[in-house]
Amino acid sequence: xxxxxYLFFDVDDTLLDFRHTxxxxxxxxxxxxxxxxxxxxxxxxxxxxxxxxxxHERGEIGKEELLNTRFTEFFRLHGKQVDGLTMxxxxxxxxxEGHEQLDGALSLIQQLSTQYDLFIMTNGVxxxxxxxxxxxxxxxxxxxxxxxxxxxxxxxxxxxxxxCFQRIDQFNCGKxxxxxxxxxxxxxxxxxxxxxACWMNxxxxxxxxxxxxxxxxxxxxxLLPILERREFIDS
Numbered sequence: 001x002x003x004x005x006y007l008f009f010d011v012d013d014t015l016l017d018f019r020h021t022x023x024x025x026x027x028x029x030x031x032x033x034x035x036x037x038x039x040x041x042x043x044x045x046x047x048x049x050x051x052x053x054x055x056h057e058r059g060e061i062g063k064e065e066l067l068n069t070r071f072t073e074f075f076r077l078h079g080k081q082v083d084g085l086t087m088x089x090x091x092x093x094x095x096x097e098g099h100e101q102l103d104g105a106l107s108l109i110q111q112l113s114t115q116y117d118l119f120i121m122t123n124g125v126x127x128x129x130x131x132x133x134x135x136x137x138x139x140x141x142x143x144x145x146x147x148x149x150x151x152x153x154x155x156x157x158x159x160x161x162x163x164c165f166q167r168i169d170q171f172n173c174g175k176x177x178x179x180x181x182x183x184x185x186x187x188x189x190x191x192x193x194x195x196x197a198c199w200m201n202x203x204x205x206x207x208x209x210x211x212x213x214x215x216x217x218x219x220x221x222x223l224l225p226i227l228e229r230r231e232f233i234d235s
Contacts, residue, residue, distance in 0.1 A: 004227060006171065007112060008164075008190070009142075010180030011122040011129055014200045015105045015220075016136060021098025022046075028094045029087060041078070048074050056123075057156060057184050063149065067092075067125070096128040099136035102202065104220050106137055112227075113141040120145040121164060121178065123154045123185060144168070155182070156189025165193075177214075179223065187213045198223065 012018035026045065030037035052070055055061045071091070072084030112118060120142050122129050126149045133139040146164045153160035165171045173194035180186025181200045188211045190197040199213035200220070207216075215226050 003175070004177045004196075005117055005175040006119065006168065006177070007116045008119045008121045008176065008178040008180075008195070009109075010178075010182065010186050010200070011120060011124070011133065013102075013181040013202055014179060014186075015102060015109070015138060016098075016132060017100040017102050018098075020100050021095060021132075024098055025091055025094035029091045032090060033082070033087065035080075044078075045074060048077075053123075054184070056154065057182070059157070063123075063154065092125060092128055096131045097135075099132040101136055101138075102220055108220050108223065109138055109141045116227075117168070118142045119164070119168070120147075121155060121160075121180070121186075122146070123148040126150050155185035156192065158189075158193060161189065161193035161195075179217075183207065183209055183211045183213070187211050198226065 009015055012021075023042075026042065027037060049070060052061060052066050056063060056066055067088055068085060070084070071082060071087040075082045075084070109118065118141055120129075120133065122145075124147060126147045129147050130139070130145065133142075133145065139145070144164075144167065146160075146167075148154035148160065151160055151163045153163055155161075165173070176195040177198060178186055178190035178195050179198045179200055180190070181202065183199060187197040187199050191211075191214075196214040198215040198217060199207075201207075201216055201218055204218055207213075217223055217226070
């Protein structure tokens with residue numbers, strides 16, 4: 001018997017190269033606003049934005065507040081007044097145009113779709129994520145796309161995972177694996193929901209948390225031996 005039947009994939013920095021997409025979107029946004037994007041400003045923005053999303057994962061800030069205020073607050077800290085809402089709309093549009101895949105993403109998903117039930121679990125804006133998945137060619141291979149904006153919950157909330165599980169016929173948590181890059185949203189959230197969890201650690205950063213993933217990979221192709229090994233053990 002196959003160990004896993006259900007595979008849940010995060011999107012950004014798991015299947016799609018969000019770092020590249022974000023870099024290009026920021027460059028286009030700053031060019032549009034006639035603001036010089038220095039390496040220091042870029043680094044500051046990455047840290048600021050990452051902190052906001054981590055606060056969102058902890059339930060400390062709502063997604064709408066995050067999106068609607070991040071550019072206003074970021075530039076306020078740098079002594080500049082901007083129209084944050086207009087910038088956010090432009091930035092979101094630029095992001096939606098980015099759908100570069102991580103190495104081997106499409107071929108892996110095509111192969112796995114013939115053997116497993118595949119699903120997307122992503123925190124984000126529905127319009128943006130749906131467009132990126134469609135443009136990348138990945139969309140048709142997933143049985144359902146669970147986007148936090150549409151569910152009313154977000155990873156790592158248990159309610160988010162419950163929402164997803166309830167919409168899968170005869171779902172069995174013991175046969176489910178989540179693959180994602182966030183130790184909190186994907187790994188901690190997935191483990192708490194009763195799944196095994198595979199940390200997609202593309203940047204090969206140290207795990208300085210108390211969160212222990214079931215598996216850790218640095219490339220998508222490394223997922224295949226894990227799945228094959230589990231099938232062999234359980235056969």
